[in-house]
Amino acid sequence: xxxxxxxxxxxxxxxxxxxxxxxxxxxxxxxxxxxxxxxxxxxxxxxxxxxxxxxxxxxxxxxxxxxxxxxxxxxxxxxxxxxxxxxxxxxxxxxxxxxxxxxxxxxxxxxxxxxxxxxxxxxxxxxxxxxxxxxxxxxxxxxxxxxxxxxxxxxxxxxxxxxxxxxxxxxxxxxxxxxxxxxxxxxxxxxxxxxxxxxxxxxxxxxxxxxxxxxxxxxxxxxxxxxxxxxxxxxxxxxxxxxxxxxxxxxxxxxxxxxxxxxxxxxxxxxxxxxxxxxxxxxxxxxxxxxxxxxxxxxxxxxxxxxxxxxxxxxxxxxxxxxxxxxxxxxxxxxxxxxxxxxxxxxxxxxxxxxxxxxxxxxxxxxxxxxxxxxxxxxx
Amino acid sequence: xxxxxxxxxxxxxxxxxxxxxxxxxxxxxxxxxxxxxxxxxxxxxxxxxxxxxxxxxxxxxxxxxxxxxxxxxxxxxxxxxxxxxxxxxxxxxxxxxxxxxxxxxxxxxxxxxxxxxxxxxxxxxxxxxxxxxxxxxxxxxxxxxxxxxxxxxxxxxxx
Numbered sequence: 001x002x003x004x005x006x007x008x009x010x011x012x013x014x015x016x017x018x019x020x021x022x023x024x025x026x027x028x029x030x031x032x033x034x035x036x037x038x039x040x041x042x043x044x045x046x047x048x049x050x051x052x053x054x055x056x057x058x059x060x061x062x063x064x065x066x067x068x069x070x071x072x073x074x075x076x077x078x079x080x081x082x083x084x085x086x087x088x089x090x091x092x093x094x095x096x097x098x099x100x101x102x103x104x105x106x107x108x109x110x111x112x113x114x115x116x117x118x119x120x121x122x123x124x125x126x127x128x129x130x131x132x133x134x135x136x137x138x139x140x141x142x143x144x145x146x147x148x149x150x151x152x153x154x155x156x157x158x159x160x161x162x163x164x165x166x167x168x169x170x171x172x173x174x175x176x177x178x179x180x181x182x183x184x185x186x187x188x189x190x191x192x193x194x195x196x197x198x199x200x201x202x203x204x205x206x207x208x209x210x211x212x213x214x215x216x217x218x219x220x221x222x223x224x225x226x227x228x229x230x231x232x233x234x235x236x237x238x239x240x241x242x243x244x245x246x247x248x249x250x251x252x253x254x255x256x257x258x259x260x261x262x263x264x265x266x267x268x269x270x271x272x273x274x275x276x277x278x279x280x281x282x283x284x285x286x287x288x289x290x291x292x293x294x295x296x297x298x299x300x301x302x303x304x305x306x307x308x309x310x311x312x313x314x315x316x317x318x319x320x321x322x323x324x325x326x327x328x329x330x331x332x333x334x335x336x337x338x339x340x341x342x343x344x345x346x347x348x349x350x351x352x353x354x355x356x357x358x359x360x361x362x363x364x365x366x367x368x369x370x371x372x373x374x375x376x377x378x379x380x
Numbered sequence: 381x382x383x384x385x386x387x388x389x390x391x392x393x394x395x396x397x398x399x400x401x402x403x404x405x406x407x408x409x410x411x412x413x414x415x416x417x418x419x420x421x422x423x424x425x426x427x428x429x430x431x432x433x434x435x436x437x438x439x440x441x442x443x444x445x446x447x448x449x450x451x452x453x454x455x456x457x458x459x460x461x462x463x464x465x466x467x468x469x470x471x472x473x474x475x476x477x478x479x480x481x482x483x484x485x486x487x488x489x490x491x492x493x494x495x496x497x498x499x500x501x502x503x504x505x506x507x508x509x510x511x512x513x514x515x516x517x518x519x520x521x522x523x524x525x526x527x528x529x530x531x532x533x534x535x536x537x538x539x
Contacts, residue, residue: 016428038428042435092447100460101472112440119436123429134428141499163462164473175481178488185495193502255463260447264440346538349484353536357491357527361520364498368513371505 015041015131042133045122053270056330057084063331064338088267094259102256103160110157111257111264117149118271125278126201128288128318139200140192143279144185147234150268151177154243157265158253169252172345173243177234179352184230186360187223190367191216191283204287212291217284222363224284226356228332231276233352236269238337242345277329278322285325288318483535487527494523 020037024030058073058081065072073080098107124139126132136142151174158170192198194216195206207214217224233240244252254265281287290297294314298305305314343351462469501508501516530536 035431038431039435042428042432046435046439092443093450093452094447095452095459096447097459099462100457101462101469108444112437112444115440116436119439120433123432133432134426136426136429159474161462162473163469164464167473167477171481175484178481178485182488182491182495185492186498189495189498189502192499193505196503196506198499198503250463250465259451260443264443349536349538353484353487354531358524361524364502365517365520368505368516372510372513375506 041131045127045133046119049119049122049271049274050267052274053267054082054084054088056270056274057087058082059327059330060334060337063334067338088263091259091263091266096259096261097256099162099256101162103162106156106160107256108261110153110160110253111261111268113153113156114150115153115264115268115271117146118268118275121146121275124200125275126204126282126287127322128315130201131288131315131319132201135199135201138198140188140203140283141198143275144181144188147272147275148177148181150272154253157257161253161256163256165249165251166253166255169243169245169249169255172249173236173253175345176236176240176242176348176352179349180230180233180240180356183226183352183356183360184234186357186364187220187226187230188283190220190223190364193364193367193371194219200282200287204282204289207286208289208293211289211293211296212286215284215286215289220284220363220367222359223367224280226360226363227280227283228329229351230356231280232333232336233348235272235276235333237273237333239340239342240348241337241342242348245342247342273330273333274326277326277333280329281322281325287325288322290317290321480538483530487530487535490526491523494519 016037018037019040020030020033023033023036028036061083062072062080073083076083076086098104121143123133124136124142126135154173154177155170158166158168158173161167191203195203197203197206207216236243242252243249244254246252249255254262257265294317295305298310303310305311462473464470497519498516501512505512
């Protein structure tokens with residue numbers, strides 16, 4: 001207990017409240033101002049996710065290009081950076097083809113059900129000190145629960161297409177996310193146990209006091225690796241991209257999709273990747289916390305940490321650090337995709353059930369034992 | 381420790397909750413209004429959950445309806461056939477089909493319920509003491525036996 005609550009007072013930002021206050025200041029009715037105060041940060045997050053997806057697509061295409069000794073996109077935008085946006089725009093005006101034999105309702109509902117939980121999960125991701133859409137006390141549990149809805153959409157898409165490739169892809173998507181959800185949840189559980197909180201903000205706060213040394217990666221190395229592997233599998237990225245394995249299943253569950261519906265699948269894949277990266281940085285790399293605690297920097301530089309200028313600076317630093325950490329994990333995923341060969345479905349299931357699950361259970365018990373034994377060090 | 385609601389600085393006890401409820405029904409007090417985390421529902425932060433759910437639902441709806449307005453219509457019959465690597469599709473894919481993942485799904489249910497039970501235990505682990513640790517140990521041990529059983533029975537085999 002002692003050292004994690006160590007040195008400095010926490011500051012609290014209430015962005016929604018501040019916006020609401022400003023809006024009432026210019027003469028809007030209180031209720032409307034309140035709703036707008038809640039809505040503005042949400043719209044900012046949704047737009048940021050879309051921008052993030054465009055950047056991730058650019059990063060992926062650029063890096064894969066370099067790894068294969070070609071350039072990747074270079075024409076649209078600075079160094080091809082808004083190629084993703086251009087592709088999205090193109091897909092918006094593309095014809096929507098639905099096979100006559102498909103089930104029209106499920107076919108349309110599939111991509112929607114895939115993408116809604118992905119966006120919804122961003123609700124509890126803290127981007128900085130107090131910069132979270134809703135700091136509900138069950139944050140991490142919320143993400144785990146909500147994100148397991150997406151595979152239903154994939155299954156729906158696969159089944160409704162009435163296409164053999166799509167059906168196999170949909171079933172694989174379901175099996176894969178079932179198998180890796182348990183190791184993922186168990187590795188998160190060990191972190192929850194150490195911070196004795198399910199709230200994402202609280203988990204990051206527990207990792208703040210000593211900067212880089214109090215990040216959970218040092219105290220949860222096994223959990224970290226389990227989380228990385230399972231998250232890669234949950235996001236259906238290579239080497240675990242069996243649901244859409246293009247060399248065997250054409251495009252898996254979205255074989256029959258075109259136009260905007262395909263774009264939704266594509267968008268959700270990358271939004272999910274960014275979400276997983278953000279989660280990894282919140283759980284194991286201390287979220288918004290800079291390697292050296294900002295209050296400590298202020299102390300050495302002789303600045304009062306309560307001055308507005310310092311507060312704004314610290315908040316900006318927090319967002320930057322969060323994004324940089326997430327970018328690191330996105331980069332890792334891109335690297336893995338273009339380096340490692342795809343596993344077979346039986347290898348995938350074996351890895352999940354016969355290796356990761358026992359190891360995750362063992363890690364959980366190990367953490368519990370360590371908390372019993374070294375409470376001041378492990379028990380947040 | 382009293383039952384803790386969402387934000388750490390708002391740990392309310394029962395009377396305070398009742399007060400908060402009455403203050404929201406009788407018109408907003410200054411404090412209840414300005415902490416946006418605490419505005420509509422007593423369980424703070426859940427008003428944002430509802431609004432964000434609506435917003436994330438709006439994303440696909442907006443995208444699909446916008447595309448419906450501007451995209452070209454009228455695909456030909458050839459385009460609307462099922463894709464099967466360029467040849468004419470043979471048969472339906474809605475057939476009786478051996479779902480090999482069925483056993484995995486069954487085992488999954490067991491372990492997922494286990495994880496759900498373990499979440500409150502883990503979140504309160506620091507306050508529970510040694511007895512809860514031993515209890516969870518027994519709980520997990522039973523499930524490990526179940527896993528070993530399923531494993532030896534071949535439920536985790538891809539055959």
